[in-house]
Amino acid sequence: MDPALTRRSLLVGALGVGAVGGLGVAKAAPSNAAVTAVARPSIASCAAWGARPATGTVGMTGPPQKILVHHTASANTTDYSQAAAYSLARNIQSWHFARGWIDSGQQFTISRGGFTMEGRHRSVEGLGSGSSTVFPLGAHCTGQNSTSIGIENEGTYTSALPTSAQWDALVALCAYLCQTYGLGPADIYGHRDFLDTECPGDALYANLPQLRADVATRLGTTNPPPPPTRTWPTLKQGSSGFRVTAAQHLLRHSGRSVTADGAFGPGTAAAVVSFQQAGGLTADGVVGRATWEAPLAVTCRQGQTSDAVRGVQSALTAQGYAVTVDGVFGAGTASATQAFQTAHALDADAVVGPNTWSGLLA
Numbered sequence: 001m002d003p004a005l006t007r008r009s010l011l012v013g014a015l016g017v018g019a020v021g022g023l024g025v026a027k028a029a030p031s032n033a034a035v036t037a038v039a040r041p042s043i044a045s046c047a048a049w050g051a052r053p054a055t056g057t058v059g060m061t062g063p064p065q066k067i068l069v070h071h072t073a074s075a076n077t078t079d080y081s082q083a084a085a086y087s088l089a090r091n092i093q094s095w096h097f098a099r100g101w102i103d104s105g106q107q108f109t110i111s112r113g114g115f116t117m118e119g120r121h122r123s124v125e126g127l128g129s130g131s132s133t134v135f136p137l138g139a140h141c142t143g144q145n146s147t148s149i150g151i152e153n154e155g156t157y158t159s160a161l162p163t164s165a166q167w168d169a170l171v172a173l174c175a176y177l178c179q180t181y182g183l184g185p186a187d188i189y190g191h192r193d194f195l196d197t198e199c200p201g202d203a204l205y206a207n208l209p210q211l212r213a214d215v216a217t218r219l220g221t222t223n224p225p226p227p228p229t230r231t232w233p234t235l236k237q238g239s240s241g242f243r244v245t246a247a248q249h250l251l252r253h254s255g256r257s258v259t260a261d262g263a264f265g266p267g268t269a270a271a272v273v274s275f276q277q278a279g280g281l282t283a284d285g286v287v288g289r290a291t292w293e294a295p296l297a298v299t300c301r302q303g304q305t306s307d308a309v310r311g312v313q314s315a316l317t318a319q320g321y322a323v324t325v326d327g328v329f330g331a332g333t334a335s336a337t338q339a340f341q342t343a344h345a346l347d348a349d350a351v352v353g354p355n356t357w358s359g360l361l362a
Contacts, residue, residue, distance in 0.1 A: 038179045038218055041172040043108070044117040045124055049086035051093055056102035058122045062134040065147045065353075066187045067177055069170070069208065070106065070140060071200040076155045080113030080165065088154055089117045096139070105139035106150035108173060114165030116173055119152065127180055135181075142279055143295040144194050149177060157201030171211065175218035185212040185221065194293050230358035235287040239264040242318035243361050247287050249311030250296045251275060260310070297357040302334045302350060309333070312352050315360040316340060 072092070077084065088111055093104045107123040110116050118124045126135035140150030153162055153170060162170065174188055190208055191199035233243045240263050248260040248268060256271035269285040276283040279294045287296065298308050305328050313325040313333055321336035334350040341348040344359045352360070 038172075038175045040127070040176055041116055041169065043124055043173075044082075044086070044089075044115060046118050046121050049089045049117055051089070051104075051118075051121065052097075054103040054121045055097065058103055058120060059137045060122065060126065060134040061137050061146050062126070063181050064135050064149045064177075064183070066144070066149075066189055067174055067183065068141055068144060068148045068150045068189050068191055068194070069200050069204065069211070070150055070152045070191045071157045071204055072109075072152050072154050073156050073199070073201075074154060076160055077112055080111070080163070082113070082115055085109075085111030085113055085115035085117060085154075089119070092119070092152070101139050103139075106152045107136060107138055107140075108149070109152045109154070110166055110169045110173065111154045112163050112166050114163070114169040116169050119150075123149075127176075133181070141191055141194055142281075143293055148189075149181075150191075153200065153204070157204035158198065159201075159203050161203050161207060171214045171218055174211065174215045178215060178219060185215040185219070188212050188215065195290055230289075230293075230354060231362050232289045232292045232358055233287075233361050235264055236285065237264055237266065237269050242314055244268070246311040246315045246361060247272075247296065249307045249314060250298065253298065253306050253308035253311070254296065260307075260314075292357070292361075293354060295354065297354060297361075299354075300329055300352040302329050302331070304329045312337070312357075312360070315357075319360060 072088075074088075089104070089109055092106075092109065096104050103121055104119040106119040107126075108116060109119045120136050120138055122136040135149055138145045138148070138150050140152070141148060151170065151173060153166060155162060155166070161167070174185075178184060178187070188208065188211060190205045191197055192205060235244055235247055242262065244264045245260050245262040247264075248258050248262075248271075251258050251268070251271045252260065254275055256274055258268050258271040272287055272291065273283045273285045275294070275296060276285075276291060281290055281294060300306070300309050300312050307327060309329045310325050310327040312329070313323045313327070316323050316333070316336050317325060319340060321340060323333050323336045337350045337352055337356065338348045340346075340360065341350070341356060346355055346359060
């Protein structure tokens with residue numbers, strides 16, 4: 001997948017100033033589950049705004065684990081009409097076609113006039129009757145497309161904020177998505193939480209705590225804490241230790257030929273560059289946040305056998321847990337993972353996702 005900033009810069013030509021651009025684990029509803037039923041908001045289907053057919057099969061996956069908020073980086077237009085909203089949706093799809101994608105990348109789009117539109121085909125279908133656990137694979141955030149729902153918000157929110165109509169529509173949509181998929185307000189993130197990008201703009205990103213609070217109010221739940229901040233080690237030539245070993249196992253899992261010896265030499269650097277080039281990242285040979293979450297640190301769970309699991313096991317061993325580094329995620333590895341998660345105030349689900357990886361490598 002190409003990096004989001006490149007995607008957005010290419011879309012500048014489309015709208016004059018600019019425009020946007022493995023199955024998740026079923027999540028339980030928040031402990032303070034919704035006591036207020038959220039009505040489904042009005043969503044203009046692809047047919048309603050005049051979408052062209054997808055050029056390939058839009059696959060379904062799910063359930064989603066998170067909601068990602070974007071801005072289109074386009075002009076903060078004062079044309080709040082439905083016609084302008086539908087024109088925006090058509091332009092986005094056209095430029096995503098030009099990128100070689102089969103359809104619009106995001107699942108939903110909200111105009112500055114407050115019109116909510118289906119982005120990628122089958123997104124409305126994924127909502128089902130309110131009990132569906134699938135959604136269409138997107139193309140809005142490298143490494144997160146099979147586990148997240150992307151919402152594009154028309155405009156540039158570096159210093160400005162969305163219009164009141166747009167904000168209200170965003171709150172309504174997020175609340176309904178949370179209700180539909182068993183998510184909580186704390187599962188709402190900004191694009192920049194997962195990639196090195198300015199999206200969704202400094203002002204909108206700073207207002208995400210308010211978005212979560214407003215969604216919580218709409219759901220009838222308590223104000224949620226913000227999502228945990230993940231920290232990642234920066235590895236480069238000359239680095240050594242178990243973090244490098246874990247990265248090398250993960251590189252092997254991605255298909256690169258590298259020795260997992262804990263020494264970050266030229267061979268490892270070349271493998272990192274290859275991984276970064278394939279993912280549309282800056283190919284500098286340095287393993288930082290964007291590379292870890294591309295994801296180099298793929299999700300691992302019980303039943304899997306892979307080099308990625310060896311990476312988990314090597315990190316658990318370094319953290320003092322007695323596991324065999326054999327690449328088999330069995331009961332022993334699951335038990336050690338849960339023990340680590342409990343000790344570090346993480347969800348003790350024995351699934352090694354980005355939060356657990358971050359903790360293991362911190």
